[in-house]
Amino acid sequence: MRTRTIITLALTYALLGLMMNSVGIVILQSIAHFGATKLMGSTLEACKDLSVVAASLLLVAAVPAFGYRWSLVAVLVLMATACLLASFATNFIAMQALFVLTGLSFGITKIATYSTIGLIARNPADHASITGLVEGVFMGGVLAGAWIFGWFIDAGDWLRVYWLLAALCVVTSCAWLGIRLDEAPVPVAKRSASVAAGWKDMLALAVLPATVAVLATLFLYVLIEQGVGTWLPTFNREILHLPATTSVQMSSIFVAALALGRLLSGLVLRRVAWLPVLLACLAALALLVVAALPLAEGVRPRADTGWANAPFAAYLFPLIGLFLAPIYPTVCSVALSALPQHRHAAMIGLIVIFSALGGTIGSFVVGLLFQSLPGAAAFYFLLVPIALVALALSLVRRRIAGVTA
Incomplete structure (x- = not known):
């Protein structure tokens, strides 16, 4: 169960990282597809970065209260819905909304991911090893994202990439449903903070x-x-x-x-x-x-x-x-x-x-x-x-x- 938890955790983190780091590609495509200006495109960076900060400030207590596993499931369901809607986007505002949700989701995911590592790590050396593995898979997701988006761009309908991303979010959320995570080390008083x-x-x-x-x-x-x-x-x-x-x-x-x-x-x-x-x-x-x-x-x-x-x-x-x-x-x-x-x-x-x-x-x-x-x-x-x-x-x-x- 521990190995399965680590794998699912790493894949969840990598999937959100892929979407977060697709901003440069989406800016490029939005200019061509939606007629957005470069100034408009640059707002996508602010949409995701400010949302990450907002999630860290506003949800730092809510994530432990809701539970780390269920927080990750909720994020994946939210992003599956957002990706599905984005695949039918007809204007640039849809991309801005997508990256606001992506930034909020990534902030929640990072809190839940690192907190979960603390729950399953056996000692400080094990903690460092798991963290390195999870962050390595994260960067692998970022690298894969560039090529995945490239394939759909070459195919002539880049928005269909969000069908694939929505499907991956659904599959990963289902994987979490089969995992039992012991969150007992987090005191009840702290969960309801x-x-x-x-x-x-x-x-x-x-x-x-x-x-x-x-x-x-x-x-x-x-x-x-x-x-x-x-x-x-x-x-x-x-x-x-x-x-x-x-x-x-x-x-x-x-x-x-x-x-x-x-x-x-x-x-x-x-x-x-x-x-x-x-x-x-x-x-x-x-x-x-x-x-x-x-x-x-x-x-x-x-x-x-x-x-x-x-x-x-x-x-x-x-x-x-x-x-x-x-x-x-x-x-x-x-x-x-x-x-x-x-x-x-x-x-x-x-x-x-x-x-x-x-x-x-x-x-x-x-x-x-x-x-x-x-x-x-x-x-x-x-x-x-x-x-x-x-x-x-x-x-x-x-x-x-x-x-x-």
């Missing part, structure tokens, strides 16, 4: 030195990941002079590297302490940035450039995802393992909020640097948050014992 009590618990956690160190680490991590993920296609197109289609396709190397890195970290962290692993990853990350970016200088445009003859930097630079990948799930796991189960939802709410802020600021800062600096110089900025993450991790290690029930 009000929204105000949930905020109070979040604020109480937020002032702890260990929490500050954890949230700073995660903020900086997401700043790096989203900064790279958002602007890697532009890097490929403008710096490496790849064709537009190839630029987008080759950016999937970064997502694949993230997925592989998280899956591998789940195995490594069963045997090796987390801090040495993450510090080694950061060192490798910095070396890879320094090694890859000079290779991007002086690349000249070629009419026949594709996967077979792309510049070496197009393959090397995205591999930073391999070393970046273990940081987020491991730090989340370390923080949650130090807390009693009834405080997990509040901590996850804080994690989601600061992750969203880091992603937004990271994309903006790297974009601003791309506009202001020549060549690949914008990505050298990543060395600053990489160094700060190393410092923050050492603080997390020292302070985490101060987090008490």
Whole structure:
């Protein structure tokens, strides 16, 4: 039953991640299909991100009260309905509504997912391993989403992809109905907590030195990941002079590297302490940035450039995802393992909020640097948050014992 729970949990999280990260594709298709402007398309990012934050603030107490398993079932049923309706969309407002619901659902799913990991993990090492596995499958879902949407776009009716997504949501919700999850470790008093009590618990956690160190680490991590993920296609197109289609396709190397890195970290962290692993990853990350970016200088445009003859930097630079990948799930796991189960939802709410802020600021800062600096110089900025993450991790290690029930 435990293995079945982990598999269903990972697939649920990956399915919501696929829909969350389809925003770029949907913007592109909405411009062509609904006649949306680029400014209108950009509102989809706000629809999903603000909804995630809203879910974290408003539902942090409601999710434990409703139950983690039933919360996930409800989310999947809601998204199946939303996807089915979206497949018949006739205007851009339908896409905005879809991403509002997707953001709310993802916020609930993240709270329920990480809280459930806390219920089924046997010890901190097991917690870190399961978290790495779940996050790895999540990135696999994101990678699969790009190709799934691509198939339906090539077929000429991209909205039919939502029939498939609705069906997957229904199947996954049925899988949850056959699982029994023991939520007894969450006290009854905490399950019936009000929204105000949930905020109070979040604020109480937020002032702890260990929490500050954890949230700073995660903020900086997401700043790096989203900064790279958002602007890697532009890097490929403008710096490496790849064709537009190839630029987008080759950016999937970064997502694949993230997925592989998280899956591998789940195995490594069963045997090796987390801090040495993450510090080694950061060192490798910095070396890879320094090694890859000079290779991007002086690349000249070629009419026949594709996967077979792309510049070496197009393959090397995205591999930073391999070393970046273990940081987020491991730090989340370390923080949650130090807390009693009834405080997990509040901590996850804080994690989601600061992750969203880091992603937004990271994309903006790297974009601003791309506009202001020549060549690949914008990505050298990543060395600053990489160094700060190393410092923050050492603080997390020292302070985490101060987090008490």
